[in-house]
Amino acid sequence: MDSRNHTGVSQFLLLGLSEDPKLQPLLFGLFLFMYLVTVLGNLFFILAISSDSHLHTPMYFFLSNLSFVDICFISTIVPKMLVNIQAQSKDISYKGCLTQVYFFMIFSVMDSFLLTVMGYDRFVAICHPLHYSIIMNPRLCGLLVLISWFIIFWVSLLHILLMRQLTFCIGTEIPHFFCELAQVLKLACSDTLINNVAMYVATALLGVFPLSGILFSYSQIVSSLRRMSSAGGKYKAFSTCGSHLSTVSLFYGTSLGVYLSSAVTHSSHRSSIASVMYTVITPMLNPFIYSLRNKDVKGALGRLISRAASSL
Numbered sequence: 001m002d003s004r005n006h007t008g009v010s011q012f013l014l015l016g017l018s019e020d021p022k023l024q025p026l027l028f029g030l031f032l033f034m035y036l037v038t039v040l041g042n043l044f045f046i047l048a049i050s051s052d053s054h055l056h057t058p059m060y061f062f063l064s065n066l067s068f069v070d071i072c073f074i075s076t077i078v079p080k081m082l083v084n085i086q087a088q089s090k091d092i093s094y095k096g097c098l099t100q101v102y103f104f105m106i107f108s109v110m111d112s113f114l115l116t117v118m119g120y121d122r123f124v125a126i127c128h129p130l131h132y133s134i135i136m137n138p139r140l141c142g143l144l145v146l147i148s149w150f151i152i153f154w155v156s157l158l159h160i161l162l163m164r165q166l167t168f169c170i171g172t173e174i175p176h177f178f179c180e181l182a183q184v185l186k187l188a189c190s191d192t193l194i195n196n197v198a199m200y201v202a203t204a205l206l207g208v209f210p211l212s213g214i215l216f217s218y219s220q221i222v223s224s225l226r227r228m229s230s231a232g233g234k235y236k237a238f239s240t241c242g243s244h245l246s247t248v249s250l251f252y253g254t255s256l257g258v259y260l261s262s263a264v265t266h267s268s269h270r271s272s273i274a275s276v277m278y279t280v281i282t283p284m285l286n287p288f289i290y291s292l293r294n295k296d297v298k299g300a301l302g303r304l305i306s307r308a309a310s311s312l
Helices: 022-051 058-087 094-127 129-135 137-164 181-186 192-225 230-240 244-264 268-292 296-312
Strands: 011-014 091-093
Touching: 011 058, 011 094, 011 192, 022 058, 022 268, 022 296, 058 094, 058 137, 058 268, 091 094, 091 192, 094 129, 094 137, 094 181, 094 192, 094 244, 137 181, 137 192, 192 244, 244 268, 268 296
Parallel strands: none
Antiparallel strands: 011 091
16 A cells, blocks of 8 residues: 555644643643733734824834734744643644645745835935825835735745645654755655745745845845934834834844754754744743834824723
């Protein structure tokens, strides 16, 4: 009997972060806490922006989209992990694994795209302040987000269609706490050349190009700031970029660190632990980064909490 026919594979096994039974309650409590903080923090952030008319600007429009994507991003991964820990199971269905790969790609790349668009927004605000409202009009902002979603949906679907052509051995173990494209491709029993080429091309187009766009935007921002004569003006202009730079550094620094370390050490276990940084920690910290460094957001959050408390 051929055990490699992908139609006969009903499930995979997710090995998770640790197989030590004593650590499972700790992992469950820790990830449940981080998941709730991420969802509630980003939801409050979205509500604060939507409820305050002063925050209805391009920058906060992109920020609210980033918070929504972060909620979806972590919800693609953590709930299944929590269910498996609670049920003392490692199973994930074949269709469930492909679904997780699909949405993980969508939301991780959308994070990258939104950070790039936000970098462009800061570039226009600092380098072309007189034309900012004309260039960053609501129509362009909405169009940039819609085009990003459109591109990502179809690129991710292409990867899934290519994965459907692969064969996997029954009882395949994935040394990770979620189904990641690169990890799943390593475990295929059939030739993955086309899949790997598609993955590397997509990484270059959807990962390297957005990062290059961010670096170009900030090179122009720095060049513009150097031409300013007022030190106070330089600080005020660049301070608006601080939160964005923190998020970019956290997202790209941790994600690139994971892939570079996995390429050097070839340790799947260490790679899965490091992946927690950009899949869980970064979405959890983003609303706090933008709230703690921004008086307008803190004011909007305070007013939102006051209205909620007065209605009780």
